[in-house]
């Protein structure tokens with residue numbers, strides 16, 4: 001029998017546990033509990049009940065712990081099996097995956113499976129997944145799955161594929177945010193009964209997907225599932241969703257659907273692939289039940305969780321533009337008050353940028369500056385600096401605080417990247433992970449955060465990605481931000 005292992009990512013160990021079931025007259029009870037406290041862990045778990053498809057284990061990220069594998073398999077007739085699987089993780093990089101498997105008909109298997117130290121990923125906690133699939137007739141199935149996560153930056157997802165012919169892929173962690181595990185199943189057939197409550201517990205970064213699949217006739221299913229792990233995307237944990245999908249006749253589905261922050265995907269295609277939900281960007285982050293949203297007055301220490309892991313929380317560009325719009329009246333005629341700029345060591349004719357259009361910025365950048373940030377015209381330091389930077393001169397600009405120096409170099413750089421990406425010749429800028437086009441070095445974290453926000457704002461919708469790095473910022477998420485944020 002095929003017992004695939006999960007696939008680890010960078011430097012991570014891996015563990016996997018996959019199983020499939022194909023039989024008749026089975027009884028199956030499964031409990032899966034994932035608990036995580038105070039640690040950075042990552043992992044995912046997958047299961048594929050595809051009797052003909054491929055099995056792929058969960059994929060970890062980097063630095064995660066390693067999971068034991070437990071692969072019980074039985075093949076016989078007249079068997080009964082009861083399984084519980086417990087994953088516990090405290091204070092370390094642990095996580096686990098477990099998927100029970102039975103094969104045969106009329107089997108009995110009374111086992112208790114406990115996995116600790118599952119597979120980890122990139123620092124953040126990743127929820128495991130509990131996935132199962134049953135096909136056949138006259139089945140009874142009870143499953144419980146509990147995912148819990150506290151206090152960490154987690155990441156993970158889990159997916160299930162009940163596709164009798166398709167492939168199954170495990171959850172994919174995102175970055176930074178807590179990602180919950182998933183419980184996925186799918187049901188097709190007739191004469192099914194299904195009751196599934198779902199419970200989301202308190203605390204941080206949670207969410208989950210919950211999907212089930214049953215295939216066969218005359219099935220009865222009473223599941224109680226509790227998913228406590230959120231799945232996060234970039235910057236923050238977010239809740240997943242609860243998705244139940246069923247196809248067939250005479251089915252009863254009792255349950256509820258709740259979505260919190262984020263989205264989940266479901267593909268119930270009986271012949272296609274099934275992928276669990278995936279977190280999006282910039283979800284809210286919750287720490288110990290308290291929502292921690294950026295509010296504009298935040299300093300960089302605001303996001304130190306109880307475990308002393310600092311991950312900055314960033315404002316979204318709309319908030320930043322809104323600030324500029326509020327200041328519009330204040331800055332409307334600021335140019336007139338700017339000190340004149342004296343240019344030294346430059347013996348060519350100087351072009352002063354009197355209006356934004358003359359900079360020939362890419363349209364979106366122009367919109368961002370003029371329409372969205374409400375910068376009606378270039379300030380004096382900008383009018384001199386921008387043309388020189390665009391023409392690739394080395395420039396040292398010096399002006400008083402608050403005179404608009406930041407925009408002077410940011411706009412020039414962003415426009416250059418945009419043009420580089422757009423052009424289709426040997427100068428084309430090709431994005432690669434962790435390969436910044438430009439690096440801005442500043443002396444303090446606060447300044448880095450401020451300039452990052454400005455850059456984020458100006459680059460909004462331009463296709464240019466911005467990332468930041470500084471001390472104190474938890475290395476794992478920071479690496480991930482760089483890896484996926486500049487300039488990919």
Ligand SMILES: Nc1ncnc2c1ncn2[C@@H]1O[C@H](COP(=O)(O)OP(=O)(O)OP(=O)(O)O)[C@@H](O)[C@H]1O
Nearest residue numbers: 331375376377378379400401402403404405406407
């Ligand atoms: N062209 C413009 N039109 C209107 N407002 C502008 C313009 N350029 C910059 N500003 C505003 O001027 C203010 C000061 O800009 P900024 O902080 O970038 O200046 P700075 O010279 O970089 O400051 P510091 O020396 O403190 O880094 C900001 O509120 C910014 O939004």
